[in-house]
Amino acid sequence: MTMPIEPLDVKQLWTLVATVRERAPLVHNITNFVVMNNTANVLLALGASPAMVHSLDEVEDFVAMSQALVVNIGTLDSQQIAASKLAAMRAGTAGIPWILDPVGAGATPYRLAAARALTRLGPSVIRGNGSEILTLAQHAGQGRGVDSTQGSETALGAARLLAIDTGSVVAVTGAVDYVTDGARVVAIENGHPLMTRVTGLGCSATAVIGALLAVTPDAFTATTAALAVFGVAGELAAAQARGPGSLQVALLDVLYELTHSDFAQRLKLEKS
Amino acid sequence: MTMPIEPLDVKQLWTLVATVRERAPLVHNITNFVVMNNTANVLLALGASPAMVHSLDEVEDFVAMSQALVVNIGTLDSQQIAASKLAAMRAGTAGIPWILDPVGAGATPYRLAAARALTRLGPSVIRGNGSEILTLAQHAGQGRGVDSTQGSETALGAARLLAIDTGSVVAVTGAVDYVTDGARVVAIENGHPLMTRVTGLGCSATAVIGALLAVTPDAFTATTAALAVFGVAGELAAAQARGPGSLQVALLDVLYELTHSDFAQRLKLEKS
Amino acid sequence: MTMPIEPLDVKQLWTLVATVRERAPLVHNITNFVVMNNTANVLLALGASPAMVHSLDEVEDFVAMSQALVVNIGTLDSQQIAASKLAAMRAGTAGIPWILDPVGAGATPYRLAAARALTRLGPSVIRGNGSEILTLAQHAGQGRGVDSTQGSETALGAARLLAIDTGSVVAVTGAVDYVTDGARVVAIENGHPLMTRVTGLGCSATAVIGALLAVTPDAFTATTAALAVFGVAGELAAAQARGPGSLQVALLDVLYELTHSDFAQRLKLEKS
Numbered sequence: 001m002t003m004p005i006e007p008l009d010v011k012q013l014w015t016l017v018a019t020v021r022e023r024a025p026l027v028h029n030i031t032n033f034v035v036m037n038n039t040a041n042v043l044l045a046l047g048a049s050p051a052m053v054h055s056l057d058e059v060e061d062f063v064a065m066s067q068a069l070v071v072n073i074g075t076l077d078s079q080q081i082a083a084s085k086l087a088a089m090r091a092g093t094a095g096i097p098w099i100l101d102p103v104g105a106g107a108t109p110y111r112l113a114a115a116r117a118l119t120r121l122g123p124s125v126i127r128g129n130g131s132e133i134l135t136l137a138q139h140a141g142q143g144r145g146v147d148s149t150q151g152s153e154t155a156l157g158a159a160r161l162l163a164i165d166t167g168s169v170v171a172v173t174g175a176v177d178y179v180t181d182g183a184r185v186v187a188i189e190n191g192h193p194l195m196t197r198v199t200g201l202g203c204s205a206t207a208v209i210g211a212l213l214a215v216t217p218d219a220f221t222a223t224t225a226a227l228a229v230f231g232v233a234g235e236l237a238a239a240q241a242r243g244p245g246s247l248q249v250a251l252l253d254v255l256y257e258l259t260h261s262d263f264a265q266r267l268k269l270e271k272s
Numbered sequence: 273m274t275m276p277i278e279p280l281d282v283k284q285l286w287t288l289v290a291t292v293r294e295r296a297p298l299v300h301n302i303t304n305f306v307v308m309n310n311t312a313n314v315l316l317a318l319g320a321s322p323a324m325v326h327s328l329d330e331v332e333d334f335v336a337m338s339q340a341l342v343v344n345i346g347t348l349d350s351q352q353i354a355a356s357k358l359a360a361m362r363a364g365t366a367g368i369p370w371i372l373d374p375v376g377a378g379a380t381p382y383r384l385a386a387a388r389a390l391t392r393l394g395p396s397v398i399r400g401n402g403s404e405i406l407t408l409a410q411h412a413g414q415g416r417g418v419d420s421t422q423g424s425e426t427a428l429g430a431a432r433l434l435a436i437d438t439g440s441v442v443a444v445t446g447a448v449d450y451v452t453d454g455a456r457v458v459a460i461e462n463g464h465p466l467m468t469r470v471t472g473l474g475c476s477a478t479a480v481i482g483a484l485l486a487v488t489p490d491a492f493t494a495t496t497a498a499l500a501v502f503g504v505a506g507e508l509a510a511a512q513a514r515g516p517g518s519l520q521v522a523l524l525d526v527l528y529e530l531t532h533s534d535f536a537q538r539l540k541l542e543k544s
Numbered sequence: 545m546t547m548p549i550e551p552l553d554v555k556q557l558w559t560l561v562a563t564v565r566e567r568a569p570l571v572h573n574i575t576n577f578v579v580m581n582n583t584a585n586v587l588l589a590l591g592a593s594p595a596m597v598h599s600l601d602e603v604e605d606f607v608a609m610s611q612a613l614v615v616n617i618g619t620l621d622s623q624q625i626a627a628s629k630l631a632a633m634r635a636g637t638a639g640i641p642w643i644l645d646p647v648g649a650g651a652t653p654y655r656l657a658a659a660r661a662l663t664r665l666g667p668s669v670i671r672g673n674g675s676e677i678l679t680l681a682q683h684a685g686q687g688r689g690v691d692s693t694q695g696s697e698t699a700l701g702a703a704r705l706l707a708i709d710t711g712s713v714v715a716v717t718g719a720v721d722y723v724t725d726g727a728r729v730v731a732i733e734n735g736h737p738l739m740t741r742v743t744g745l746g747c748s749a750t751a752v753i754g755a756l757l758a759v760t761p762d763a764f765t766a767t768t769a770a771l772a773v774f775g776v777a778g779e780l781a782a783a784q785a786r787g788p789g790s791l792q793v794a795l796l797d798v799l800y801e802l803t804h805s806d807f808a809q810r811l812k813l814e815k816s
Contacts, residue, residue, distance in 0.1 A: 040471035108602040199584035245796030252517030312743035330652040524789030
């Protein structure tokens with residue numbers, strides 16, 4: 001039931017980025033130890049105000065004054081899961097948008113249980129790679145470690161089912177990124193293969209979605225805009241980089257200096 | 273009661289940096305997960321020998337053989353607070369200088385209680401942004417997340433009161449950095465706005481103060497020298513950088529290669 | 545009882561690197577918070593698939609599907625030690641190779657006890673600096689913080705004794721890196737002094753050994769190849785770097801793009 005593809009309004013997407021730069025929304029992150037520094041830097045480069053706060057004793061207070069919450073289970077443990085649940089529940093009651101990154105959801109029973117429990121708390125958006133989304137949608141796909149063994153296109157059907165089942169917008173990222181609310185699907189073909197050689201760029205994409213959720217109630221557009229801007233930035237950064245070390249550095253510079261015109265020229269987005 | 277401004281002895285400040293390079297003092301850090309890597313790299317680039325040690329089972333032993341202690345509550349939890357208290361108390365009895373960075377002190381009641389409790393343990397130096405220092409001095413200023421909503425100049429009065437109240441040297445950093453012991457005030461006008469787009473550079477400044485505390489009993493001069501050298505280095509790094517990614521890389525290179533002559537030429541310092 | 549030095553088969557060493565690039569083995573890391581990001585990036589740049597997993601509730605499941613395990617006690621606490629023991633024991637019964645990095649082993653009694661307990665669990669390889677290896681071999685050498693005060697050559701005798709005592713391959717790294725199984729000794733003279741000004745490059749070397757252990761049952765050759773490739777990459781990166789910041793970035797780029805020919809030209813390796 002794919003509909004003919006037509007260009008989205010690029011200006012509408014860029015406006016969300018411009019609004020983040022203008023408002024510097026406070027984005028509360030409960031995330032993994034591998035990417036904390038990078039995630040904070042990506043959010044700062046984009047123009048948001050990040051905070052990494054995970055103590056059981058303050059996550060509820062902190063989320064209540066934030067404009068968005070990012071929950072990432074990368075290096076989960078029992079404290080972090082509990083803190084994530086508390087923060088997600090408070091976000092829910094306070095009407096604060098939040099996004100779940102179910103890192104390595106299928107890798108262990110413990111991780112799967114945590115990802116499922118958080119999914120049930122009603123995230124505005126779920127972003128994962130092919131394996132993670134297939135796992136959450138109870139399909140046959142199985143992750144291997146925390147990297148995906150399934151292309152994003154394989155998981156698109158699962159993403160739609162998961163979106164329908166949960167009411168969340170679902171993003172499945174890979175060579176092509178897909179965003180769906182169950183009915184609509186947008187495909188973004190930006191990005192660069194070298195990005196898979198830098199740790200945590202999926203987590204960074206999740207954080208960028210979080211920043212854009214902070215400035216609009218339209219989670220579908222926020223997710224699309226975030227993956228579009230992150231993909232374009234990654235592509236521009238890869239063009240300047242010699243390898244994964246310089247790519248990571250360039251990505252922050254590009255996110256900081258990216259213009260509407262660069263964005264519009266590079267964006268490869270189709271909807272169905 | 274501001275006194276006429278006159279130049280400080282630049283050579284005296286630089287001598288502390290040269291001494292760190294020569295002695296490579298062991299600096300014990302109990303710090304947050306966002307900045308651990310950067311803080312260690314800043315200290316290594318400066319010439320100190322950093323260690324990140326926070327287990328309740330070894331912080332007392334570890335601080336006892338260190339030349340200075342840095343306590344930063346960025347990603348605090350109950351274990352980290354307890355470890356910080358144990359280490360600070362041992363530092364106190366052993367005569368080891370220590371510095372407190374009360375990250376986001378006013379953001380939540382939990383964070384405020386932790387910052388206040390640590391303040392009462394008698395740090396040699398407290399370094400915060402405007403919001404944090406206003407909060408600790410029980411003024412009206414309130415932080416928003418972990419970034420400051422108050423300029424450093426607004427907090428100068430609070431910084432003096434806090435210094436008098438605690439006996440600590442207090443540094444409030446921002447567009448201008450101020451160092452005060454309650455009576456004396458030094459203002460440093462180095463640094464660059466792009467530094468606010470890199471996570472944890474305030475935490476890095478705190479660590480640099482820690483390194484300089486390790487080589488002199490004069491906390492006021494150590495703090496002044498640290499903020500001066502960090503501000504000059506940041507300014508030189510920003511001049512080479514395209515954005516926040518390259519700034520962070522350049523900052524480590526500049527700290528490593530900075531000379532007395534670069535420092536003396538760039539330093540903008542006034543005392544009152 | 546040193547035997548005349550003769551060249552090793554460079555091609556045999558490089559083949560292990562090529563195999564990692566081809567197979568992208570899953571390397572499970574239980575490591576410290578300072579280096580998690582860098583370690584993941586070093587492994588990705590090399591071509592391996594890293595995962596940082598330390599929860600007591602999943603380490604056993606996770607190690608069972610990995611091709612190698614890296615245990616590093618840098619920022620240890622009681623949970624991390626327990627997780628490391630559980631993972632190491634499961635690796636042992638499942639025949640999965642693992643490497644121990646006893647960071648700062650002699651710094652505190654707590655750290656020494658943890659390092660000794662893990663050593664007794666039979667790692668395939670132990671890699672430390674001079675102070676750490678001397679400490680583990682119960683020699684007189686004492687660390688200061690987490691940096692070494694003992695040259696690697698001073699610790700070579702201890703390394704041989706430790707290898708004989710434990711059955712592990714032992715690597716002691718420094719200006720010269722030594723690898724021994726008690727009988728054989730290989731010395732690698734690559735690397736660059738600037739590498740000591742970047743935090744966690746010893747931890748990175750350990751992780752590279754872990755990646756190579758994942759593709760061969762020959763721990764002695766894997767360790768030799770890993771330190772050789774890491775030393776050559778560090779040397780090439782230092783030649784491009786202005787200071788420690790740019791060295792760290794260049795190191796990832798070089799690991800990613802290193803060729804057999806660069807490796808063969810630069811390698812300075814002797815065996816006895």
